[in-house]
Amino acid sequence: MSQDQSAIESGIRATVAAQFERTMGDLADLVRIPSVSWPAFDAAHVAHSAEAIAALLRETGVFDVVDIRRAPIAGGTELGQPAVVARREPKPGKPTVLLYAHHDVQPPGKDEDWDTPPFEPTERNGRLYGRGAADDKAGVMSHLAAIRAFAAAAEAEGRELDLGIALFIEGEEEWASQSFGNFLRENRDLLAADAIIVADSSNWDSETPALTVALRGAVAFNLRIATLDHASHSGMFGGAVPDGMLAAVRTLDALWDADGAVAVPGLVTADLDLPEYGEERLREEAGLLDGVTSIGRGEILSRQWAQPAITITGIDAPDVANASNTLIPSVRVRVSARIAPGQDPAAAYAAIQQHLRDHAPFGAQLSFEDPDFGQAFLVDTSGWAVAEVRGAMADAWEREPVDIGVGGSIPFIAELVEEFPAAQILVTGVEDPDGRAHSPNESLHIASFKKSVLTEALFLARLNDREV
Numbered sequence: 001m002s003q004d005q006s007a008i009e010s011g012i013r014a015t016v017a018a019q020f021e022r023t024m025g026d027l028a029d030l031v032r033i034p035s036v037s038w039p040a041f042d043a044a045h046v047a048h049s050a051e052a053i054a055a056l057l058r059e060t061g062v063f064d065v066v067d068i069r070r071a072p073i074a075g076g077t078e079l080g081q082p083a084v085v086a087r088r089e090p091k092p093g094k095p096t097v098l099l100y101a102h103h104d105v106q107p108p109g110k111d112e113d114w115d116t117p118p119f120e121p122t123e124r125n126g127r128l129y130g131r132g133a134a135d136d137k138a139g140v141m142s143h144l145a146a147i148r149a150f151a152a153a154a155e156a157e158g159r160e161l162d163l164g165i166a167l168f169i170e171g172e173e174e175w176a177s178q179s180f181g182n183f184l185r186e187n188r189d190l191l192a193a194d195a196i197i198v199a200d201s202s203n204w205d206s207e208t209p210a211l212t213v214a215l216r217g218a219v220a221f222n223l224r225i226a227t228l229d230h231a232s233h234s235g236m237f238g239g240a241v242p243d244g245m246l247a248a249v250r251t252l253d254a255l256w257d258a259d260g261a262v263a264v265p266g267l268v269t270a271d272l273d274l275p276e277y278g279e280e281r282l283r284e285e286a287g288l289l290d291g292v293t294s295i296g297r298g299e300i301l302s303r304q305w306a307q308p309a310i311t312i313t314g315i316d317a318p319d320v321a322n323a324s325n326t327l328i329p330s331v332r333v334r335v336s337a338r339i340a341p342g343q344d345p346a347a348a349y350a351a352i353q354q355h356l357r358d359h360a361p362f363g364a365q366l367s368f369e370d371p372d373f374g375q376a377f378l379v380d381t382s383g384w385a386v387a388e389v390r391g392a393m394a395d396a397w398e399r400e401p402v403d404i405g406v407g408g409s410i411p412f413i414a415e416l417v418e419e420f421p422a423a424q425i426l427v428t429g430v431e432d433p434d435g436r437a438h439s440p441n442e443s444l445h446i447a448s449f450k451k452s453v454l455t456e457a458l459f460l461a462r463l464n465d466r467e468v
Contacts, residue, residue, distance in 0.1 A: 004157065005465060011153030012457045016145070019152075020450055023145040024128070026056060027444075028121040030103070030137045031130040037081050037104035037175040046171050049103045050082040053169055056144055062151050062165065063088045065190065071183035080179025081171035087190050088165050095468045096164030097460070098193035098423070100416075101139035101200060102173035105132035106438045113440035127434075127443040134444040135437035138430040139199035140169055142449070146456035153461070163464045166191050173200070176372065177412045184419045193423055194468055195385040196416060197456070201429030204275070204402040206445040209393040209455065211386070212427035214272055214305055214405035215413065216338040217376030219349045220313075222369040225251055226330035227362065234325045243327035245317060247364035252333065254359035255310050255352075260295025266351030267308040270340040274301040275402055285433040305405030308348070309338045338407060345373035374411025377427075385424035388462050389455070396454040428452070 034041070035049035050068045057066045063086040070079040081104060090096050108118035108131045116122040121130040147165065154161055168191055172178060184191065201212040225248040232241065257263040277300050282288070296303040303309070314334035318324070339348045349371055360366050379386070381403070393401040406427075416425060430452045431437055432445045 002465075004159065005461070008153050008157050008159060008461050009458060011156050012149050012461060013454065015149040015152045016450065016454045016457055019145065019148060020453075023141055023453065024446070026144070027128070027133070027137060027141045028130075030140065031121040031128075031133050032119055034108070034119045035104050035132070035171070036107050037172045038107055039175070041107065043081065046081045046104055050084050050169075050171055053084045053103055053140060053144075057084065057086050057167065060144070060147055060151060062147055062161065063167075069183070069187065071179040071186050073178040074181060080183070081175070083171045083183060084167065084169040085187060085190055086165075086167040088161070090164030091160070091162040093467050094162045094164065095194040095463050095466055096166060096192065097463055098166040098168060098191055098196040099143040099456075100168045100170070100196060100198045101143055102136045102170040103140055104171050104174050105135070105137070106174050109440055115441055118440075118442075123446070126446055128446055129441060129443040131442055134431045134435040134442055136173070136200050138444045138449055142199055142430055142452050142456055143167060143197075145453045146460060149453070149457040150460040150464075153457075154464070159464075161464065163460065163466075164193070165460070166193055173412070180412045181415045181419075184415060188419060192420065195424045195426065195463070196420065197389075197459075198410065198413060198416075198425065198427045199429055199456075200410060201406055201427050202404070202431040202433070202435070203429065203448060203452075204404060206432045206434070206448045207397075208399050209397045209401040209451070210404045210429075211379075211390060211393070211401055212406050212429065213379040213381055213403045214270070214341045215377040215410055215427070216305065216309075216340060216405075216407055217343060217345050217348070218374035218409040218411060219337040219339060219345050219352065219371070221335055221349070221371040222332055223335050223356065224330055224332045224367045224369065225360070226365045226367070228327060228329035231329055232327045234327050237327055241327055242362040242364070244330040244364075245328050247361055248331040248333065250361045251356055251359055251364065251366070252312060254355065256295075259297055261297050261303075262308045262310050264308070264310070264352055264355045266354075267348055268340050268343050269302070269308070270306040270342050272302070272306045272341070272405055273403070274299055274305070275404070277301045301405065304407040306340055308340055308343075309407065310352070311336045338409065339376060341376040341378045341405075343376065345375060349373065374409040375414035377410065377413045377417075379425060379427065383424040384466070385426055388466075389426050389428065389459050392455045392458040392462065396458055397451045428455075
């Protein structure tokens with residue numbers, strides 16, 4: 001490392017620390033905006049969130065362009081939620097990095113399930129609680145704070161910002177990124193880059209950074225299971241007539257074997273290198289109740305990262321309060337499947353459909369509705385950008401990073417690969433296993449967030465010295 005680079009990196013460390021109170025204050029302000037992108041919620045909050053982020057980016061003075069834009073959703077003319085984009089052009093021969101995060105959030109759920117109000121950021125025990133505090137407004141602020149620190153340190157040393165920086169802060173990631181592909185195509189020149197950081201994943205734990213190198217794909221659909229053309233009295237016909245609930249229970253049970261492993265022929269397992277992860281840690285992080293066992297076979301992380309998983313995430317049927325002595329004609333469920341890296345989602349969907357049809361009892365009629373696919377992803381770890389970000393992580397955290405897989409999916413990464421095939425894609429994040437993203441009491445580990453900011457600022461500084 002040159003003397004100039006050493007001075008800038010020392011300045012970055014000091015600036016990240018000096019600006020961190022401001023960083024946390026800006027994050028808290030963003031968390032207070034209930035920017036839920038689901039259709040049932042007020043879209044004005046998502047627009048407000050976009051405007052707030054655009055204002056913060058303009059204040060940096062770094063970008064040639066800062067704008068709020070929308071694109072049509074796939075297959076329609078309706079516009080998606082507002083995204084924030086920004087760009088500064090590189091000097092000749094210098095790389096450009098695209099920084100991605102999203103500013104929309106999941107619905108909060110029931111207020112009574114939260115220890116503190118979901119949109120009132122609350123700090124306790126070294127964590128910041130609130131919806132979006134981790135997923136993904138901390139990702140937004142990790143980008144912004146890193147840019148601020150790098151720019152301030154460079155200015156203090158009389159150095160120019162030579163690299164190009166683009167930002168894409170999406171507004172509908174939590175609602176399936178429905179305009180994502182169109183947005184990329186319409187704004188391709190603004191977003192084109194040599195490396196892309198997707199800040200929407202997790203670290204190994206609050207003390208150890210991680211680079212996400214594998215993501216499972218996703219297949220989700222609604223399944224209706226019907227046996228009757230109208231409801232009937234259960235006392236009169238029960239025992240002779242199969243109702244929709246009986247057929248649903250029997251059909252769905254065929255998705256898993258006795259160990260709880262997926263039993264659908266045609267779904268595959270990927271071959272991944274796995275760090276050590278024990279049953280005790282699983283129990284703690286997942287919140288398994290006493291006496292409840294884990295499911296599946298093989299190493300735990302293989303089950304979570306490399307093997308298929310199927311979950312029933314919703315069911316339409318009479319609730320207990322409205323239950324009557326009636327044979328239910330049909331039941332509708334939401335099936336959510338995660339598929340191994342390397343498997344085509346359309347092929348996985350066909351396999352699941354066939355398996356369900358093969359196991360429908362009593363001639364029950366099945367209908368499949370609203371399929372939604374997400375591609376899996378494997379990172380090419382051989383590029384210079386991966387080496388640079390690993391080095392920055394090790395220096396910022398004072399611990400070597402771990403390569404991890406993620407059981408969840410980030411389907412739009414496949415669209416990034418399609419639009420920018422030459423770009424190196426890095427999946428990072430600010431979450432940790434205790435963050436409870438999407439759940440009540442979502443939170444951010446503040447000390448590790450600070451290290452994530454430092455990591456990205458060091459990465460930017462090192463790219464500034466790189467030629468392409």
